[in-house]
Amino acid sequence: LEGNAVAEVNLKVLRYIPDVDSEARYDSFTIDAKENMTVLDALFIILSEQDSSLSFRCSCRLGMCGSCGMIMNNKEGLACRTKLAKLGSEITVRPLRNLPIIKDLAVNMAPFFKQWKRIKPYFIPNEAAGNDFAVIPPESGSRGIIDRSIDCITCGACYSACTMVSLDDSYIGPAALNRAYTLVADERDQGTNQRMEIAAGEDGVLRCHTLFNCMEVCPKNIVPTWSIQKLKSKAVATALKGGGSE
């Protein structure tokens, strides 16, 4: 698609109102796709011109907020950064898996954030270190792979794609474990022991079967599997030393 070229695109969109519908269905819409258009643009065209009862979630529309995670042609991604041209003329759009549907494409993120909360996603500062900016030269390597892992926008794409989460939703899942890693690797943080106890526990890193589904779908190109491996190594090293802190 270039310039003002137009191509007809058929979208099958999952529709479901839990209180009202006995089961989900797909509604079909046809739109004229133009250059640069994304799935989010297509949804807005449907909403404003064809069916004002369609529901979906979005906010920044630039890939920064992680509100518009969904499954497009069987792959998780952000609607705002998934080009129609890449998906072809037949597109199926459905909500993320492993999360209850609120309506149509909008899901309840509570299970995702329940796991997120379990790993204590907040910074636990070292009060003794004084209240100043830590001096950490970038070349020191002391922050491990934090920089490559820190930009998670909690869109839930990996949580939806993870086979292990689908099998058992008590698994903490890729995003939350990735967040745990970024704190464990942060020399300024004092919560490593509490966090490792959970990350290395029965719902934690050992459940990961390194299928790399999370990596495949992450819109921020984060590799949660890598963070999980780092946590696994640490857990094993700690166990060999007979537990306790490092």
Place this chain on the structure above:
Amino acid sequence: MIERVQCDILILGSGGAGLFAAHHAYDRNPNLKIIVAAKGLIGKSGCTRMVQGGYNAVLHPDDSIDKHFKDTLKGGGLLCNQELAYTLVSDAPKRILELETKMGCFFDRNPNGTVHQKAFAGQSFDRTVHKGDLTGIEIINRLRDQLYSKESVISWDEVRGIDLLYNDDHSAVAGCLMLNLQTGKFIVVESLALIIGTGGGAGMFKIAAPSLEKAADGMAMAYRAGAEFVDMEMMQFHPTGLLAENSRLNGGVLEEGLRGAGGYLFNSLGERFMEKYDPVRMERSTRDQVARAAFMEIQAGRGTRLGGVQISVAHLGRKNVLKMFPGMVDRCKDVGRDLSIEPVDVSPTGHFHMGGVKIDKDCFTAIPGLFVAGEDAGGIHGSNRLGGNGVADSTVFGARAGDAAAEYVTAVKRQKVSERQVELFVNQTMKPFTLEKGENPFQLRKELGVLMWDKVGLVRNGADLKDAIAQLADYEERADRCSVSGVKQYNLAWHEVLNVKNMAQIGRMIAIAAYERTESRGSHYRQDCLFQDNENWYKNIFMTKGQDGPVTVTRDVQFTHVQPEQLFGETARSMVSVG
């Protein structure tokens, strides 16, 4: 039956202002019942997350609060409320330190391990702290995550404010009527204090940068409740909004650091057009100047096919661009361009409202119980905001609002909300369901965008503004005639009706103030008044709701810290041509 909830502090908005308010109020008194409610998911909606460039704070020994203060005033055309601007620059270093040492942010470092500060426009010192070129993600993620350690703070996803509720004798704000987007049900919240930090309504312009749900809700609620506003004519357009024909990506900002690092702007003739407008600072001129220059080039027929100009950073070297601006490179890929080797089409884009609710430095408003922080507040940035002062504003004043509200609630008694108001607002809000074949709110919003862009945008004139003022009153009525159908759960059309109404109300205030200011200053430019009138217009325009719409009053700027002579020298009291 409408659900009723009582709390001590209700915070509307979960950007930098809302979350900082929650943290500070909790830290001040962990026993308070605090609710943070956002129109989107907490921490995900709003624009702090969308901050790219960074955060201005004085950290380096060669920099000073005085320099940052004067840069801010100068950038703001001396219209700033100097108390607020001084508070901003004085508190910014404390908040950035708090972000690092208490919230866990980690900003980019110099090779020696100290905090790196980069160049932004209109600044006498490179003082912009950042995390790559997507700084907001780090700030808002950490502010959100940190809230999980404060379990008593209640977070409400996708619950928007509809209107403020007074007590029965109308002497203080006693709560807010809320609407849960997910369930479609109303909630009456009775609170001792209410903090508004929902962000502005720049999305009312055809080309605009903010997140899509932002619709001036907070300001519109405050307006209807009788709050006083200031500087409403001052709307910032960011010079470099990405042009993405046909896509909602359109207008998304390419960050100011591109210009700060030495990026060029070209018109379609290949000229670096800033030579004509600001030969000294060129592309590093302030946002108001660069945005207007680009707009005028486009208007003069020297725009690109997409109706923009081009930004080019390829001369900085491919490797450098990829290293300094990975987020921007990634974004440009979405329109098929490689920022590291070729120019990219950009246009001025509606970005930030300098005007807003009049506050004091602790975010008190004229209405007892109502606090306002962040973009919803006015007066801090005068006629133009410096890049990097936005997130500083929301965090600094969000924190102050939280502190002040936590003190305030210990001294006041709980009041009943006016049931008459509850009933009135519920009925008004439900009206679109009672109408058939009314206006389409999405179409109305589109029309509003064109009207605001054409007549109340970067280049204004009296006749157009007058016309816009009349049309905008009509838009409010048209919004009342919108109809929606279907279930109430997650009904986006219903919410768009509420959005358009709020934006039309605030849009009208912008047009009225712009009509009144018969000069050009900062982001406000009148082609029928091609001068900055330093004899007569060191004045702020204040506005409140009257019987038939906004009523204005004009007052002199109080030069409490710095006199015009200290910044503008010889031209401090004269008419300066801006043609």
